[in-house]
Amino acid sequence: MTTDDDLIVALRPDDVLDETYRRRREADLARALAEPRRRAFLRVRPLPRVTRLTLAGTAVAGLVAAVAVPAAVSGTAASGGPGGGRPAEPAGQVTAAQPRLPEPSTAPTAVPTVTLDARSLLLAGAERVADEGAARGRYWFERTRTFEPVESGAVVARSDEFWYDGRDGRGLLNQDVEVAFADRADEAAWKEKGSPSLWPGPRRRDFSRISLRWQVGGRTLTMDEVRRLPGEAGELEGWLRSAHRDGGSGSFTSFAFTAARYLLSSPASPATRAAVLRILADQPGLALERDVTDPLGRPGAAITTAGGDVRLVVDESGARLLAFEYRGPDEDPRGRPDEDPRGRPDGDGEDGAGEKARGDRAVRIPFRRGLTVAYESSGWVAAPGVRPGTE
Numbered sequence: 001m002t003t004d005d006d007l008i009v010a011l012r013p014d015d016v017l018d019e020t021y022r023r024r025r026e027a028d029l030a031r032a033l034a035e036p037r038r039r040a041f042l043r044v045r046p047l048p049r050v051t052r053l054t055l056a057g058t059a060v061a062g063l064v065a066a067v068a069v070p071a072a073v074s075g076t077a078a079s080g081g082p083g084g085g086r087p088a089e090p091a092g093q094v095t096a097a098q099p100r101l102p103e104p105s106t107a108p109t110a111v112p113t114v115t116l117d118a119r120s121l122l123l124a125g126a127e128r129v130a131d132e133g134a135a136r137g138r139y140w141f142e143r144t145r146t147f148e149p150v151e152s153g154a155v156v157a158r159s160d161e162f163w164y165d166g167r168d169g170r171g172l173l174n175q176d177v178e179v180a181f182a183d184r185a186d187e188a189a190w191k192e193k194g195s196p197s198l199w200p201g202p203r204r205r206d207f208s209r210i211s212l213r214w215q216v217g218g219r220t221l222t223m224d225e226v227r228r229l230p231g232e233a234g235e236l237e238g239w240l241r242s243a244h245r246d247g248g249s250g251s252f253t254s255f256a257f258t259a260a261r262y263l264l265s266s267p268a269s270p271a272t273r274a275a276v277l278r279i280l281a282d283q284p285g286l287a288l289e290r291d292v293t294d295p296l297g298r299p300g301a302a303i304t305t306a307g308g309d310v311r312l313v314v315d316e317s318g319a320r321l322l323a324f325e326y327r328g329p330d331e332d333p334r335g336r337p338d339e340d341p342r343g344r345p346d347g348d349g350e351d352g353a354g355e356k357a358r359g360d361r362a363v364r365i366p367f368r369r370g371l372t373v374a375y376e377s378s379g380w381v382a383a384p385g386v387r388p389g390t391e
Contacts, residue, residue, distance in 0.1 A: 118288035118303045122281035125318025130274035137380030139163040140223070140267040141387060147295055147372040148199075153186030154179050155370065156199045163384040164212050166223040170384045171205040214266060216259045218246025223267055231271025233278040240279065250309075253283040254328075257310040261324040265375045277318070294323035295374045323374045331366035 143161045150156055157178040162171035177199050181187035190196070214221045217240075221229075230236040240256060248255040260276050268276075280286075285306025292302045294313045300322050304311045309328030314321055379388035 116288070116290075118286035119281045121288060121301060121314070121318040122277045122303065123318075125314060125320075126274040126277035126281070128317055128319035129270050129277065132270040135267070135269075135380045137382050139165045139169060139381050139384060139386075140378075141381045142265060142378040143376040143387070144265075145296060145374040145376055147370070147374075149368040149370045150198050152190050152198060153183055154181050154190065154198055158199060159376075162205075162207070162212075163381065163386075164207055164223065167208075169207040169212070171203075171207065173203040173205060174200050175202050177201070214262060216240070216262065217243030217248035217255065219243040226263075226266050226268050229263070229268055229272045231269055231275055233275040233282075236272065236275040237279045251307070253285075253305050254307065254309050256280060256283060257305055257312060261312065261321065261373070264321040265378055267380075280312075295372055296323075296376065298322055321375050323372060326367045326371040327369060328367065330368050 141161070141163050143159065145157065145159050148156045148158070157176075157180070158173075159175040160171065160173045161175070162173075163169045179198055181190070190198075211222065214223075214226055219239075219242075230239060240259060241252060243259070244252050244255045256279055260280055263276050264273055280303070283305070287304045287306075289302040289304070291299070292313060293299055298315070300313045300315045301318070302311050302313050304327075307328075309326065311325040311327055312321060313323040313325070377388055381388060
């Protein structure tokens, strides 16, 4: 086989005449340089079978990429094909045969689940309440629907409304009274007695000569004093603990929840009501139940004390009190049905934690298991007879 070097040697001047050499030199050199340089190039080999797989699916694509990428990166052909162990083809040829890598996954990143507990809900509600605007209107209005267990085994439902500005106002009490029995035997016994009245009929009260008061534990407050209660949680808690020592009963947590149902539905400032929610949030052992309804069918969340005696139902924002439920044992049953166990006045005064103020003395109204108060509406209005949202 003639090589490039042999051709160059054949052109030496001592092998030919000078004239002949000069005539042939350029043509011989052009012919020699035009011949293929067999030692400079390698024979092109077919790629291994594994790199010819069609990327028909995610699983196949992943497999091909895992097998073929090392050959492309290292510059050596995959074992098992012709010429194994020889240097790889030039980069341009290898790159053209490289399989396409699978596209990065576009699946959304999972969002961590956040569990809402009673504390978080109450604190969120406190923030919303604190952002409420200043009070507008002269009279404080409140409408409630109370479900009161009585000795005959019945539950009496009634609605009460009142308007009060601290000196004047009026109340519409014992409206829409309904009686229901959970036990048919109790209902039959009541009917055998002639279905006697279990609750007084509707009443209208004039508050122009009556000073309405809220009583929380051992403290009796006028409306103006309620509006001046502390708006900082630490200061208000100190005040509540003092009221608990002076006349409260049970644990401070149960006392705070009982007082909260009055303060949250009272003419207290937004700052005070927000502070109440923050105090409740710090109580130990609270349980939160989502997706509940109050006695009026409104959706919300229930927060129960550790002992289970008191349950508050709030809306899903945690800012609005929907209902209060007492689930503890019956207290002293010596209460008159014409006295409002919620502490709302029927003509002589008002309390704020299960007591009625009568002049300088207080009469304890007992709680019965199952007592429930739904807070339908409250707010400031311009005059008696006007309800929020109707002005």
